[in-house]
Amino acid sequence: MYTTIESKMVFGPFEEADVFEIEKSNVNQMIGEHIRTVEFVMCREENQILFIEAKSSSPQERTSKERYDEFITEIVEKFVQSFEIYHTLRYNRYHINKGMGEHLKQQEWDKVEIKFVLVIHGHEKEWLAPLREALIKNMSAYLKIWKSAVVVLNDEMAKRYNLISGTV
Numbered sequence: 001m002y003t004t005i006e007s008k009m010v011f012g013p014f015e016e017a018d019v020f021e022i023e024k025s026n027v028n029q030m031i032g033e034h035i036r037t038v039e040f041v042m043c044r045e046e047n048q049i050l051f052i053e054a055k056s057s058s059p060q061e062r063t064s065k066e067r068y069d070e071f072i073t074e075i076v077e078k079f080v081q082s083f084e085i086y087h088t089l090r091y092n093r094y095h096i097n098k099g100m101g102e103h104l105k106q107q108e109w110d111k112v113e114i115k116f117v118l119v120i121h122g123h124e125k126e127w128l129a130p131l132r133e134a135l136i137k138n139m140s141a142y143l144k145i146w147k148s149a150v151v152v153l154n155d156e157m158a159k160r161y162n163l164i165s166g167t168v
Contacts, residue, residue, distance in 0.1 A: 006039045006054035008121045009155050009164045017101040018043040022082055025100075027089060036074065038082045038116075043103040048113045051082050052163070055120045058131060072131075076138045079116040083146065114148035119163065123154040 002019045003012035020041045038053040053075060061068040089100065090109075116139070118131070132152040136143065139150060158164045 003165070004040065005168055007056040007119075008168055009054055009119065009158065010166045010168060011040070011052065011054070011164050013165065014042055015101070015103070017103045020086070020100040020104050022085060027085060031085070035085070036078045036081050037085065038078050041082065041086055041104060043101065043107065047107070047111045048115065049086075049104070049107060050163075051079055051086075051114075051116045053078050053116075053118050055118065056122075058120050058123065058127070060127065061130065061134075068134075072134045072138055075118055075135060079135075079139065079150075080142055083114070083116075083142075114146055115151050116148060117151045117153065117163070119153050119155065119158045121155045121167065125154065125157075128152045128154060 001013040002016050003010060003014075004021070005011075021039070022037045022041050023039050038051045040052050042050050042052060044050050059067040059071050086104075090105070090107075116135070118135070120128075120131075129152075132150055135150045135152065142148070143150065153161065153163070155164060155167055159166070
């Protein structure tokens with residue numbers, strides 16, 4: 001079983017075959033700096049792939065517009081670049097995919113539902129919708145092209161969806 005602690009949250013347990021720790025993968029290290037990735041990618045249910053990014057906090061737009069915009073840009077880059085790395089591995093562009101769970105390797109792309117999931121520890125529920133809307137706005141072309149969705153959760157919601165088992 002796979003578990004990991006990210007941003008004060010315990011993700012898992014998940015089947016090893018369902019997970020790819022893209023952030024710690026050999027391909028991420030090989031490609032080098034300036035590539036941003038999410039914490040991990042996971043297969044959920046039969047035809048659903050989640051790109052999971054965890055944060056211990058996020059800036060508020062009303063407090064610091066500049067830092068808020070930087071935060072949104074960073075998350076969008078992590079989602080997009082992680083998707084592209086995962087996709088290139090699926091098509092053997094780098095001829096390595098060590099650490100990628102077998103269920104992720106076997107997904108049929110014409111049937112898979114793609115979700116980009118941001119989980120923020122301790123975040124107030126009313127702060128989630130504006131973040132989601134900002135991410136959707138900044139990812140709109142990708143979301144249309146890939147027929148995908150953005151989900152923003154706090155730790156309480158992530159626990160109800162069985163993404164995390166607790167906090168530390």
